[in-house]
Amino acid sequence: MIFDLRRLRTQWRELNARVDQLERKLRETDGIVDALLSDADYTPDLDLGMNGQHRRKEVVEQLFDQFAFEQVLETGTFLGATTGYFATKFRVPVYTSELMHRNYHFSRRTLRNLENVKLHLQDSRSFIRQLSTNSEITSKRTFFYLDAHWYDDLPLEDEIDLLAPSWKDFVILIDDFQVPGDPGYQYDDYGPGKALTLQYLSAAVKRHQLSVFFPKASSKTETGKKRGYCILASPTLADGMKGCDLLVVAP
Ligand SMILES: C[S@@+](CC[C@H](N)C(=O)[O-])C[C@H]1O[C@@H](n2cnc3c(N)ncnc32)[C@H](O)[C@@H]1O
Incomplete structure (x- = not known):
């Protein structure tokens, strides 16, 4: 045969x-x-949120110590695990958007007692576009957690193009991103031109003059799902990033 x-x-x-x-x-x-x-009500737990990655939480906490972010914007709420982490750990307003009705309603239920969480049932691009018209929100030093990727439609580059011209002081953490030189960190690949790598981001990084960083910790020391990630900083915060010794500058 x-x-x-x-x-x-x-x-x-x-x-x-x-x-x-x-x-x-x-x-x-x-x-x-x-x-x-x-x-269930959301109950903080070291293994909950940020894919259960303890080293990554240390990075996020160092960034909050360094920059005292006034709010968080998350794309891709899913079941609210990381939303709850941000809301209870940092006690700042957390705006988050989810496309799927079921995930949104689930999160609305489990996070119902966290008054600082603002859930949006919305595509991440229209969510950022809508918030970017509110100067009370864009004037605040903001931590972005971009995690709305799962489907063929990859909104990541649009999200960066929408937020970068509107906010001045921000740091972005992108989940599921390739960490150069450390294959132990997993990353997303949605087919040609849609793998979450430095190459995918390079045009947007140049356009908005962002600085790029990766975790210093080896994936061997990471816990949980060991998803890779990268950190982008606005030009205004680039100098302050030198104080974050858990990160290394992109190669
Ligand atoms: C990887 S999960 C997010 C996990 C969550 N951030 C956490 O840390 O637990 C991705 C979520 O993004 C949602 N999503 C995918 N595309 C989206 C879009 N364009 N706008 C908003 N949400 C989207 C999916 O439905 C899914 O719930």
Whole structure:
């Protein structure tokens, strides 16, 4: 029998992608059912939020010590784990947007007692566009957590193009990003031109004169899901970033 190897490989890749998708859906549904059965309220836990990555939380906390951010903007609420972390750890207003009704309603329920959380059921781009018209919000020193990537439509570059001209003082943490030289950190790849790498970001970084940093800690010392990430700083905060010794400048 003659096999068409290329076709088999494509079918195998598609099947794997579908299995990944179904596993993710199952985990999501499990989490929702568990939380609904226990009538859960958000309770802070070192393993909750930031993918359970303790080293990464140390980086975020060092950045807050250094810059005293006045608010957080998150894209991609999902089940609110990191939203709850920001809201309880730093006690600043946390604005977050989620596209999927079920995730939004779930988070609304579990985060209902955190008055500083503002949940938006909205695409991340229209969310940033809407907040960028409010000068009370754009004038504040802001920590952005960009994590609205899961589907073929990747909003990341648009998000940066929308926020960078409107806010002056900001730091951005992008989740699921390739850490150069450390393959132990996992990152997202949505196909040609849509892998979360320095190359994907380079035009936006240049356009907005952002400084780029990566974690100094090896993935071997990281906990939880070991997702890679990068940090971008606005030109106004570039000097202050020198005080953050848990990060290294991009190669
Ligand atoms: C990786 S999860 C976010 C995890 C969450 N930030 C956390 O740390 O627990 C990605 C979420 O982004 C949402 N999402 C995807 N595209 C989006 C978009 N364009 N606007 C808003 N949310 C989006 C997905 O529905 C999913 O809930």
